[in-house]
Amino acid sequence: MVPKVRMSAQTKKLPGKQRSSAPATVVLSLYIAGDTPKSRSALNNLNKICVEHLNGRYRIKVIDLLKNPKLARDHQILALPTLVRQLPQPIRKIIGDLSNTERVLVGLGIESTK
Amino acid sequence: MPRKKMLSRNRPRDSVRAAKPLRLLPKAATGIQGLDEITRGGLPKGRTTLVCGTAGCGKTMFAMEFLVRGAQQYGEPGVFISFEESAEDLAQNVASMGFDLNALIARKKVVVDHIRVVKSEIEETGSFDLEGLFIRLGLAIDSIGAKRVVLDTLEALFGGFSNAAILRAEIRRLFEWLKERGVTAIVTGERGDGALTRHGLEEYVSDCVILLDHRVVNQLTARRLRIVKYRGSVHGTDEYPFLIGATGISVVPITSIRLDHRASSEVVSSGVPTLDKALGGGGFYRSSTILISGGAGTGKSSLAGHFVAEAGGRRERSLYIALEESQSEIVRNMKSIGLQLAPLVATDMLRFHVSRPTAQGLEMHLAMIHELVVDYRPQVVVVDSITSLLSMGSISEVTSMIVRLVDFFKMNGITAVMTALIPTGEETETTGVNVSSLVDTWLTLRNSEIKGVRARALSVVKARGMGHSNQLHEFVMSKKGVELKSDAWSRKYA
Numbered sequence: 001m002v003p004k005v006r007m008s009a010q011t012k013k014l015p016g017k018q019r020s021s022a023p024a025t026v027v028l029s030l031y032i033a034g035d036t037p038k039s040r041s042a043l044n045n046l047n048k049i050c051v052e053h054l055n056g057r058y059r060i061k062v063i064d065l066l067k068n069p070k071l072a073r074d075h076q077i078l079a080l081p082t083l084v085r086q087l088p089q090p091i092r093k094i095i096g097d098l099s100n101t102e103r104v105l106v107g108l109g110i111e112s113t114k
Numbered sequence: 115m116p117r118k119k120m121l122s123r124n125r126p127r128d129s130v131r132a133a134k135p136l137r138l139l140p141k142a143a144t145g146i147q148g149l150d151e152i153t154r155g156g157l158p159k160g161r162t163t164l165v166c167g168t169a170g171c172g173k174t175m176f177a178m179e180f181l182v183r184g185a186q187q188y189g190e191p192g193v194f195i196s197f198e199e200s201a202e203d204l205a206q207n208v209a210s211m212g213f214d215l216n217a218l219i220a221r222k223k224v225v226v227d228h229i230r231v232v233k234s235e236i237e238e239t240g241s242f243d244l245e246g247l248f249i250r251l252g253l254a255i256d257s258i259g260a261k262r263v264v265l266d267t268l269e270a271l272f273g274g275f276s277n278a279a280i281l282r283a284e285i286r287r288l289f290e291w292l293k294e295r296g297v298t299a300i301v302t303g304e305r306g307d308g309a310l311t312r313h314g315l316e317e318y319v320s321d322c323v324i325l326l327d328h329r330v331v332n333q334l335t336a337r338r339l340r341i342v343k344y345r346g347s348v349h350g351t352d353e354y355p356f357l358i359g360a361t362g363i364s365v366v367p368i369t370s371i372r373l374d375h376r377a378s379s380e381v382v383s384s385g386v387p388t389l390d391k392a393l394g395g396g397g398f399y400r401s402s403t404i405l406i407s408g409g410a411g412t413g414k415s416s417l418a419g420h421f422v423a424e425a426g427g428r429r430e431r432s433l434y435i436a437l438e439e440s441q442s443e444i445v446r447n448m449k450s451i452g453l454q455l456a457p458l459v460a461t462d463m464l465r466f467h468v469s470r471p472t473a474q475g476l477e478m479h480l481a482m483i484h485e486l487v488v489d490y491r492p493q494v495v496v497v498d499s500i501t502s503l504l505s506m507g508s509i510s511e512v513t514s515m516i517v518r519l520v521d522f523f524k525m526n527g528i529t530a531v532m533t534a535l536i537p538t539g540e541e542t543e544t545t546g547v548n549v550s551s552l553v554d555t556w557l558t559l560r561n562s563e564i565k566g567v568r569a570r571a572l573s574v575v576k577a578r579g580m581g582h583s584n585q586l587h588e589f590v591m592s593k594k595g596v597e598l599k600s601d602a603w604s605r606k607y608a
Contacts, residue, residue, distance in 0.1 A: 080243055
């Protein structure tokens with residue numbers, strides 16, 4: 001179901017507390033609904049942005065709401081795809097296929113390293 | 115375009131299911147008092163209805179009552195998607211209408227999902243859809259087998275997302291999705307400038323549109339409801355006043371659609387034997403409406419008092435709606451003509467509802483009277499006087515309220531006595547309020563100064579269904595009460 005895209009970090013459960021190491025790891029959740037062109041391009045765009053700008057300090061968890069519809073309510077998800085920056089706090093939400101890199105970086109609060 | 119598609123998809127299936135060639139649009143009763151009469155049965159079943167109006171017009175309450183009544187009375191569980199208020203706030207707000215939302219949620223009859231849409235929290239980067247909303251809605255519907263859905267208010271989405279093109283496409287898809295799921299839905303929208311809704315939701319809803327209005331006239335609030343459109347159904351087209359009371363919304367048709375209250379042939383005594391005789395039939399018909407009009411001090415309240423006392427003697431309950439005097443004043447004054455009302459009050463055979471007409475708007479008065487009647491179930495109601503209601507609104511508004519009251523009393527089998535004050539110098543056979551054609555029996559009282567005496571007189575202007583007297587009767591009030599003199603006025607004074 002979920003598109004098979006190279007994931008640079010494991011997708012295990014999020015840690016309860018943020019680690020104290022200086023450049024904080026960015027923990028991201030990408031909410032999608034099945035393997036759609038939009039889901040796929042969002043994940044591709046996200047991976048690309050992370051590789052280029054986050055230098056390995058990130059983890060991505062893909063959540064398919066078709067498999068786990070309850071999470072749509074529990075996590076207040078409305079639009080899809082939605083990218084949620086879980087850590088560092090505060091939580092930020094970015095919607096869309098993440099095709100606009102500049103806006104994704106702004107949304108994630110990341111300075112462009114290019 | 116989507117509509118045509120829908121029709122061609124649904125038609126064949128419908129005609130197979132329905133054996134009869136003429137099938138009326140199936141409807142889902144709302145349970146909202148009065149609305150199902152105006153809409154001849156309720157909202158279009160399995161379709162979406164748009165309820166729009168300005169802020170504070172009662173959209174949320176309307177939608178909530180539709181949902182709660184559906185769950186309680188019609189075995190149709192419902193989902194409430196709130197884009198504005200939290201579930202707790204909603205539960206609190208509808209508690210004022212007597213609905214226990216939390217209990218319904220606990221019993222899996224209602225699901226409330228609060229969807230927060232905050233633009234500042236959301237960054238938009240490219241194409242998206244609202245599949246998350248569909249998933250949440252679908253899950254909520256499936257979790258309780260919902261047949262009804264409310265989206266309140268969908269337009270909040272426009273505040274949350276800037277890409278209006280995507281939003282509109284998604285809203286269109288949502289309406290089609292709701293139709294496919296076969297749920298009866300209400301979508302609310304805020305009234306816009308020159309349009310029914312700010313973001314043109316009416317474009318997508320083709321079956322039924324209801325407009326709620328909330329205006330202030332003479333410093334008093336009046337709520338109105340109008341069915342703008344109801345495809346495939348006959349419906350009332352007027353603006354109907356409605357109120358939000360302690361038992362929910364009640365819409366009151368100005369012109370009663372149903373005139374089918376059963377007429378009683380039972381006669382109840384007026385409490386004045388001589389008047390019973392003048393009426394020709396031994397009193398008033400039960401559940402009829404009696405109007406007593408006359409100038410100041412002509413004995414209107416006294417006549418009403420007799421009727422109440424007589425009803426108490428028959429062990430019937432009376433509700434006395436006093437808009438001019440206090441309870442103790444009325445009890446004292448009645449005592450002076452030999453009527454003992456205090457024991458009736460003590461045994462709860464008589465209740466007073468004393469209220470200054472200006473204390474509330476007409477609608478609230480109507481609502482309170484309605485509640486009192488539902489709660490106390492009286493056989494007799496006295497409204498003393500309807501004239502004092504005129505300080506609250508225009509003649510047409512007061513008239514419409516009285517029409518609604520009369521209908522309400524009749525439907526509940528209540529014999530109602532209303533008094534009307536005629537200002538000195540006015541023609542005797544006026545009421546100040548155009549209700550004389552509504553009432554079944556009309557008595558007029560007058561004072562005349564003839565041959566050095568101030569004499570009271572009563573005449574029966576009309577008594578439907580009775581061969582009543584055409585005489586002007588002398589009307590005497592003494593310590594023993596009211597009495598009509600047997601010899602006609604004409605013989606004595608003319």
